[in-house]
Amino acid sequence: MTGIEKTGTAKTGTAKTGIEKATVGAPVATGEGLDARLVVERGSFRLDVALTAAPGDVVALLGPNGAGKTTALRALAGLVPLTGGHLRLDGAELDGTRPEARPVGVVFQDYLLFPHLSALDNVAFGPRCQGAGKAEARARAAEWLERMGLAEHASARPRRLSGGQAQRVALARALATRPRLLLLDEPLAALDARTRLDVRARLRHHLAEFEAVAVLVTHDPLDAMVLADHLVVVEDGRVVQEGTPSDIARHPRTDYIAHLVGLNLYQGEAEGHTVRVDGGAGITTAEDLTGPVFVAFPPSAVTLHRDRPTGSSARNLWRCEVTGLETHGDQIRAALTGELPLVADLTTVAAAELDLRPGATVWATLKATQTHAYPA
Structure with a gap:
């Protein structure tokens, strides 16, 4: 991450961003990290999520709205009491410890900077609460x-700061308390697209230097892929998949994750190179497997034809109907139903040449080598 390598539980090296590593607030990674099972019951909703991380790790919590991500973050901060489970940080039990007494720093989605204080005094607020004198805190x-x-910008008040500057002040305020656990709640959500690119790169640099545990909540898969070492996907209050960003991206196990990483995903029974998915359609794959499997492939791998193609080398061919079209980046994404419901990406020129429109019949082809099958 940003030129910094990980060795064991500590990060070493020099970030090549022109910013030297400061000596303040840089805890030594000698603790045991985070060991938590967060059980929270609220009415009919039950959260049951296990999280473990070594010092130096950045863990991203992903999931749809209402999955329980923010509840998990608030439980880690002590703002929501646990119904069950445990919460240990560097070997110390935190459940029952007051929020202000926990070695935890929080960066909220809207930053929550004090409007009447300068950037300097906003950052000094945390150390002052920990008992530091005014001069030391400042x-x-x-x-x-x-x-x-x-x-x-030390003397500027929040209203004079840009979104990216306010985000960095909020991060500095959290880190100035020398936390052993850093919690980031959608830290880039309030930024415009251009600012987000710059701030994401800066945040990646600072997290690479952070030698305690960081937990990031985000809806943005790019934020998670760029910033985190480990992803935990939560749906309906429980973990449905976890792993490295590359593993999650290559092996999605739910529709939500597949949509998040931009893949068509199916579950079925494999017999050799053929997978029979729910609904009866078959997919020819490159892998030779037997039993329950997932099959995934990107929308860009699908080729559409107005007439049934002849002489095609593609091993997969399905008759489909266009149900919707939308702009997706610099391409057109077509939603299709029929023998195999799927989405396909194509250029605007190709969409015009095919005269694509809702209700049109098309033929979709896919090469077996562009699929990826793996055990369910």
């Missing part, structure tokens, strides 16, 4: 603002 805050590239 000195530590000044070092963190310099580390974030905000030294010249």
Whole structure:
């Protein structure tokens, strides 16, 4: 991550971003990290999520609205009591510990900076709450603002800061308390697209240097893939899949995850190179498997034809009907139903040449080598 390698539980190296690593607030990664099972019951909703992470790890919680991500984050912060389970950080039990007494820093989605305080005093607020004197707290805050590239904005109040600058002040405020657990709740959601690119890169740099545990909640798969070492996907209050970003992207196990990473996903029974999916359609795959499997392939791998193609080398051919069209980046995404419901991406020129429109009949082809089958 940003030129910094991981060795064991610590991160070593030098970030090649022109920002030198500060000595303040840089805890040594000698603890045991995070070991939690978060059980929270609220009415008919039950959250039951296990999280473990070593010092230096960045864990991203992903999931649809209402899945329980924010509840999990609030439970880690002590803002929501646990109904069951446990919460240990560096070997110490935190359940029952007051939020303000926990070695936890939080960056909220809307940053929640104090509007009447300068950037410097916003950052100094945390150390002051921990008992540091005013001079010591302001000195530590000044070092963190310099580390974030905000030294010249120390006297500015939040309303004079851009979205990216406010995000960095909020991060500095959280890190100035020397937390052993850093919680980030949709930290880039309030930024416009251009600012988001720059702030994501800066945040990646700072998380790479952070030697305690960080937990990130986000709806954005790119934020998760870029910033996190480990992804935990939560649906309906429980973990449905976890792993490295590359593993999650290559082996989705639910429709939500497949949509998140932009893949068509099916579950079925494999017999050799043929997978019979629910509904009866068959998919020819490159892998030779037997038993329950998932099959995934990207929309860009699908080729559409107005007439049944002849002489095609593609092993898969399905008759479909167009149910919808939408702009997807610089391409057109077609939603199809029929023998095999799927989505296909094509250029605007190709869509025009095919005269695609809802209700049109098309033939979809897919090469076996562009599928990926794996055990369910």
